[in-house]
Amino acid sequence: MRLYIIGAGVIGRTHAEAAYKLSESVQLRVADTNANTLASFCEQFPEAVGFTDTQEMLNSEAAENDDIVIISTPPLAHFNPTKQALESGRHVLCEKPLAMNESQACEMIEIAEKNNRLLGCCSVRFKGMPHMETVKEVLRSGCLGDIYHVTFVNKWERSRSGIEYQPSSRWFLDSTKSGGGVLMDWGPYDFTTLNDILNPTKIEINASWNAQPITEIDPLDTPFDVETHVGAFMTYHHGARPIHVHYERASCAHGQEYVKAEIEGTLGSLRWTPFDSKQPVFRRYDKHGQIVEEQVETGPRSPYTIFDNPLLHFYRKVKGLESYANINEYALMNFRCITSLYSVAETGQKQTIDLPRKGVAL
Ligand SMILES: NC(=O)c1ccc[n+]([C@@H]2O[C@H](COP(=O)([O-])OP(=O)(O)OC[C@H]3O[C@@H](n4cnc5c(N)ncnc54)[C@H](O)[C@@H]3O)[C@@H](O)[C@H]2O)c1
Incomplete structure (x- = not known):
């Protein structure tokens, strides 16, 4: 499966590490507007394909039904990449807090439902x-x-x-x-x-x-x-x-x-x-x-840590398995x-x- 990480900072890296504990191999793509952060991410995860533009990353290949995008940017930058990713036909796991405010969060859910995609939140880190x-x-x-x-x-x-x-x-x-x-x-x-x-x-x-x-x-x-x-x-x-x-x-x-x-x-x-x-x-x-x-x-x-759980729970949901994802x-x-x-x-x-x-x- 393919995992797209948007935001290559502290928590984006823990999600990349969690990807290697899933039961299938993962192809990693990553986008960050900061070229230095992106470069250091790609040094840490040499197999990752890096982009400085989120839309370019999402357009670079056709969406597959089990593609997962993780939004690991600061809250100000949760809404736009989530919208872009859902509209590209991919499921989205967004870092907490889900959005800057309630109206943004409601709109994100509407976009997910309209595109028949799943939108999850990483606040389930301690569940299960x-x-x-x-x-x-x-x-x-x-x-x-x-x-x-x-x-x-x-x-x-x-x-x-x-x-x-x-x-x-x-x-x-x-x-x-x-x-x-x-x-x-x-x-x-x-x-x-x-x-x-x-x-x-x-x-x-x-x-x-x-x-x-x-x-x-x-x-x-x-x-x-x-x-x-x-x-x-x-x-x-x-x-x-x-x-x-x-x-x-x-x-x-x-x-x-x-x-x-x-x-x-x-x-x-x-x-x-x-x-x-x-x-x-x-x-x-x-x-x-x-x-x-x-x-x-x-x-x-x-065997899974709180840093593995958000992706693990969401991955199970995408695969139609029992899951603690919200x-x-x-x-x-x-x-x-x-x-x-x-x-x-x-x-x-x-x-x-x-x-x-x-x-x-x-
Ligand atoms: N740091 C933690 O321990 C931690 C734990 C759990 C959840 N979170 C959540 O994860 C999110 C990110 O936190 P962090 O600590 O990793 O932040 P960070 O500052 O370490 O990294 C954020 C990254 O996002 C990039 N970025 C900003 N706007 C962008 C955009 N529009 N497109 C692409 N990249 C963009 C920045 O360049 C930066 O590299 C937040 O919502 C935070 O609440 C953080």
Whole structure:
């Protein structure tokens, strides 16, 4: 099969590496507007055919039914290459966040449907990992009773993309290029994970806020207008009893670093570390009035890493196999959670998101 990568930067290279773990051989094409980046990509992957013009790459040969294009450019450059690739007759796997805003994302899905192609989002990076599947199994088993509360907090003290992390990619800090800050950067993983685990039919965003805590090394020589700390109070609906979700994500906070994912039910709770599959999953319940804490068996580790998963899941979908990919309206649904959080923070008005699938009662 043929894989076309648009954007030869940091994440484009991880997708190229993942391509070699697929069950068939892959012919690699790559496009980047920056000739130096393109040259260094082609040095790292000598078999890749490089182009500085995306359209030229897409026009260079007729589309095959299983061609995959990966969009690994900054968010500002997700829409146009996605449109070009879908209209060239190829399936598209787009990096997160799906788009700069909701109207762009809706248009991308419309173009995919009109051209009868699949549009997936890389926010599924953590889906299908054994520890995540274990959490879902315990939840569906009913042993936690009625689920009523979820804490989903990933608060890091100093981990801003474009400053502490990957300082060479300053575009992360500029909302006209990134679409937003830590919510656009990490929110896609958070909501893809939460929605996969809780499987809601409807989400109410009751309140949301965001902030940009100031540090003494904030860059002054480049636009820096994005939030680095966000939070929300939400209600997830999936059956008779609503689940109240406390959400927080920070790449910079003066409060203490704090990472916690916990699901609480009337008969027990479950605690895990969503973005670190090496960490254990714990179940707690009552025995004779005392708390018992047990580590839950999560089974063997996957041979695939979080860097392989987006392409692996999408490839399986393209091949008609069972897959964890989020395609078309499911990709849009996860992105809509992010745009709604921004909107609720700005307007102070609660928002409701109806989801395209039937929730499974927990
Ligand atoms: N860096 C990470 O760890 C990481 C992880 C997961 C997802 N992502 C996502 O991947 C995307 C890219 O991030 P990155 O870190 O690889 O960025 P990067 O800055 O390392 O690379 C982006 C590349 O895109 C190229 N580019 C920009 N506009 C282009 C266009 N119109 N056509 C072709 N090429 C163009 C740039 O020249 C650059 O080489 C973003 O959406 C980001 O959120 C990044």
